Amino acid sequence: MGCKFVGIPQEIHNLLKLFAKKTQISLSIDKIKHFCLHRIIAVGKQDPVILLYAFGGYSYQTRVTRFYSQIPISNIVAELNKFWHDVKTTINQIDPDWLLPEGLGTFQEVPPLLTAQPLLIGSKVMPSLAELNKLTGRLASPFSTANKAMVQQSIDALINYHNHYVTYTAMMLLAATGYRAVRNPLPLLSLFLPHYHCMVISDKDDEDFTNTRIVAVGSILAQQLNYYQNHIEKLCNLIIILKPELGEHIHSAIDKLRIALLNSFGENQTLLKSVKNNVKLPGPLFELQMKQDSLQCIAISPKTLKARLKGFKFPINFGRHVLRSYLLKKQLPSELINFQLGHWSTGEAALGDYSSFELNEAINLLTPIIDEMLQEQGWQALPTLLV
16 A cells, blocks of 8 residues: 555556546546545544554645654555445435446455464554553652651652652653653643643643643543642642742742632733743753752653653654544544644644534543543552551
8 A cells, every 4th residue: 555556557547538528527537536535624524643653645634744643554454445335325315226336335455465463554653552561560660669757758759759650640641642742741730721621731832822722631640730720739738848949930820720710811821821832940840969968859741751761762742643543543533633642734723713612512422532641551540648
């Protein structure tokens, strides 16, 4: 699939030319390609990346999504067959006796010659499920041996425990939401809206927040974020005795949750900009480090996470690749997938002024599937020992 066979385009051209003479209907390879792409987009049940992986070429709609999707070839074959059978169903509403031309709707996967593993096409930075299980086990392992009394009485043990806990929470956040690998993710706790099972994300933006979006948040991540908020509230009380100004920062990060609920829209925009771009004082996701006998607060970033995952060969934004591929596997409409990943094109913004996108319905469809994915990968909400 995707290979170019010498002579086939010319044979198709000759066939379409003969067809035009008999029927007076002019067709071309490009017209057929455009029909397939535009029908997939209009119907919304399949993702245009299927056509790209099957036949190659370029389309504006897949310029980004092709890099974040990995699909077994067997799934592509099944999707192509489904596409043509749907076309047949539509035509049969007008002409009940019409049949698909021979070969359409009966595509078959070429059996792999050298391996029993399924043939995959697409993203090259997709961990396998076994690698993801290994990663989550590795991230959670420090908590199985942590001692509550030691953590609350020793500053070194407290720093070590907190850094493991924030790394676990941050990596779950990236995996469950499709967050890009950015410095200071979730700059305000108030961006998480547990009552609505969603979160506001600003991970690829200009000053006007053009690409700010809402994403669905499943129950596992929601519980972990609640645990983390409890964690830093208790951490604040323990730290403030040793480092008053640092404890005050942690208290401020928590207090901004209350402030944001009272602010006006304009005040919250200013608040988000000040926190998101503040190098010295990060948001609620931070590491603690001792530097020259001074306890310091360092914002979570791709660099700090990579340092915690030594030996892990995939980039920190692997979660976007895994999430999109999983949603494709579950055959969700491309509109829902692009909503979660922020992959919409101009005029397709789910929350645009003239959009008819139903936010609550989308969240209700996405959250159980995201929870299922996290469970398969081994994620679970872990309460803090500090409470």
